[in-house]
Amino acid sequence: xxxxxxxxxxxxxxxxxxxxxxxxxxxxxxxxxxxxxxxxxxxxxxxxxxxxxxxxxxxxxxxxxxxxxxxxxxxxxxxxxxxxxxxxxxxxxxxxxxxxxxxxxxxxxxxxxxxxxxxxxxxxxxxxxxxxxxxxxxxxxxxxxxxxxxxxxxxxxxxxxxxxxxxxxxxxxxxxxxxxxxxxxxxxxxxxxxxxx
Amino acid sequence: xxxxxxxxxxxxxxxxxxxxxxxxxxxxxxxxxxxxxxxxxxxxxxxxxxxxxxxxxxxxxxxxxxxxxxxxxxxxxxxxxxxxxxxxxxxxxxxxxxxxxxxxxxxxxxxxxxxxxxxxxxxxxxxxxxxxxxxxxxxxxxxxxxxxxxxxxxxxxxxxxxxxxxxxxxxxxxxxxxxxxxxxxxxxxxxxxxxxx
Numbered sequence: 001x002x003x004x005x006x007x008x009x010x011x012x013x014x015x016x017x018x019x020x021x022x023x024x025x026x027x028x029x030x031x032x033x034x035x036x037x038x039x040x041x042x043x044x045x046x047x048x049x050x051x052x053x054x055x056x057x058x059x060x061x062x063x064x065x066x067x068x069x070x071x072x073x074x075x076x077x078x079x080x081x082x083x084x085x086x087x088x089x090x091x092x093x094x095x096x097x098x099x100x101x102x103x104x105x106x107x108x109x110x111x112x113x114x115x116x117x118x119x120x121x122x123x124x125x126x127x128x129x130x131x132x133x134x135x136x137x138x139x140x141x142x143x144x145x146x147x148x149x150x151x152x153x154x155x156x157x158x159x160x161x162x163x164x165x166x167x168x169x170x171x172x173x174x175x176x177x178x179x180x181x182x183x184x185x186x187x188x189x190x191x192x193x194x195x196x197x
Numbered sequence: 198x199x200x201x202x203x204x205x206x207x208x209x210x211x212x213x214x215x216x217x218x219x220x221x222x223x224x225x226x227x228x229x230x231x232x233x234x235x236x237x238x239x240x241x242x243x244x245x246x247x248x249x250x251x252x253x254x255x256x257x258x259x260x261x262x263x264x265x266x267x268x269x270x271x272x273x274x275x276x277x278x279x280x281x282x283x284x285x286x287x288x289x290x291x292x293x294x295x296x297x298x299x300x301x302x303x304x305x306x307x308x309x310x311x312x313x314x315x316x317x318x319x320x321x322x323x324x325x326x327x328x329x330x331x332x333x334x335x336x337x338x339x340x341x342x343x344x345x346x347x348x349x350x351x352x353x354x355x356x357x358x359x360x361x362x363x364x365x366x367x368x369x370x371x372x373x374x375x376x377x378x379x380x381x382x383x384x385x386x387x388x389x390x391x392x393x394x
Contacts, residue, residue: 119383125393155393163380164388179379183360186316186373191361196322196352 002193004030004091005184006113008099009177010106011121012151013075014133016167017100020121023174024098028181032090034099037063040078043138053083070112071105076146080105096181103154110160117184119177120161124168126151199390201227201288202381203310205296206374207303208318209348210272211330213364214297217318220371221295225378229287231296234260237275240335250280267309268302273343277302293378300351307357314381316374317358321365323348 011017025033037053039060048054060079064072072081082099090097099109109116123129129151133144158164163180167173184190208214222230234250236257245251257276261269269278279296287294296306306313320326326348330341355361360377364370381387 122392158392159385161385163383164385164392165383166388166391176379176383179376180383182373182376183380186360186362186377188356188358188361191363194363195319195355195361 001094002190004032004093004095004097005181005190006087006091006097006099006109006116007181007184008101008106008109008116008118009121010101010103010119010161011167012103012123012129012154013147014129014136014151015121015123016132016170016173017121019170020165020167020173020177021098021100023170024178024181027174028178030095031181032086032095032097034082034087034090034097036080036082036099036101037069038078038080040076040080070099071101071108073102073104073108075102075104076143076150082109096185103157107157107160117163117180118161119163119165119180120158121165121167121173121177122155122158123151124166128168198291199387201229201290201292201294202378202387203284203288203294203296203306203313204378204381205298205303205306205313205315206318207298207300207316207358208364209300209320209326209351210344211326211333211348212318212320213329213367213370214318216367217362217364217370217374218295218297220367221375221378224371225375227292228378229283229290229292229294231279231284231287231294233277233279233296233298234266235275235277237273237277267296268298268305270299270301270305272299272301273340273347279306293382300354304354304357314360314377315358316360316362316377317355318362318364318370318374319352319355320348321363325365 009017035053037055037060039057042054063069068083070082070084070087072079080102087097106118110118130148133147165173165176206214232250234252234257236254239251260266265280267279267281267284277299284294303315307315327345330344362370362373
């Protein structure tokens with residue numbers, strides 16, 4: 001059995017990473033969804049261990065200091081990060097691993113793991129992005145303005161990514177992300193062990 | 198509008214290239230199927246201009262000599278090749294182009310067009326390949342033996358390809374080929390013109 005592939009799915013806050021991944025989740029087997037750690041408080045409906053491992057700033061800093069994080073980033077005053085051990089265990093078990101992370105963390109992964117497949121989920125426009133962020137109804141005008149500025153900066157990094165999925169229609173975007181994962185499974189390296197010799 | 202991508206689909210005779218491509222054909226838009234030229238006689242049900250441009254050896258040699266072929270190969274006593282002009286026209290029109298060709302021709306394309314995406318369709322086993330070739334009921338034992346020897350040689354070239362689709366179940370194989378095409382459409386180069394700036 002070949003080792004799994006690491007997929008990094010990122011994009012500006014509000015581009016719809018979570019929605020798109022939610023639609024892929026039920027449709028492909030052999031996927032492991034990495035659960036990020038965060039110091040931000042849970043939003044309505046978010047569960048500990050499912051959407052995030054929610055933790056204190058002290059806990060997060062401890063994990064970073066002891067080298068147990070694959071990537072981490074501070075974003076709008078909170079720490080986000082990916083514990084490394086569960087990712088490695090899943091890859092070794094032949095599962096593909098999906099990391100849904102911030103752009104800053106995605107670029108850390110790119111530097112550390114040149115074999116990772118990087119997918120940027122982009123909003124169809126910045127006007128639509130603002131509309132989506134306001135639609136959440138959970139954040140102040142100041143935080144929304146901060147996210148929009150951040151999104152424009154993040155968009156400038158798109159050249160670092162392998163794939164771009166434009167999330168205008170979430171079903172189409174999910175079909176594209178699924179295709180990217182399936183195609184990766186068909187690469188020569190992943191198929192070497194099943195070929196007739 | 199970005200330029201289309203060139204896909205080369207190859208594999209041993211009997212691996213099921215035609216069957217798999219037939220299933221993809223109806224399911225994706227913006228695809229152009231290049232029609233190869235061949236000097237071999239039509240098989241039952243094959244139409245001129247649809248499955249192949251059937252031509253005489255003299256015509257084929259003339260096209261090759263005048264530099265109008267993207268690739269060509271001799272295979273079991275017949276010439277096969279791809280006229281270049283229709284491929285270029287389709288790519289310029291933003292269509293993805295599929296070339297279904299022999300392995301020898303695929304490697305010529307790889308050398309000439311490093312941006313082409315190369316897909317190798319492999320049989321699940323050589324025993325199954327022999328069964329399929331005999332099932333056609335159109336060829337002598339000698340020709341079948343020649344094709345099987347050729348298939349074993351071709352399989353050794355699999356390391357030259359980007360993707361490998363194992364054609365055990367033709368529907369699954371077609372889904373994989375479709376995913377490879379969709380994923381290519383999501384690459385950064387193909388998306389540059391639709392991103393919010």
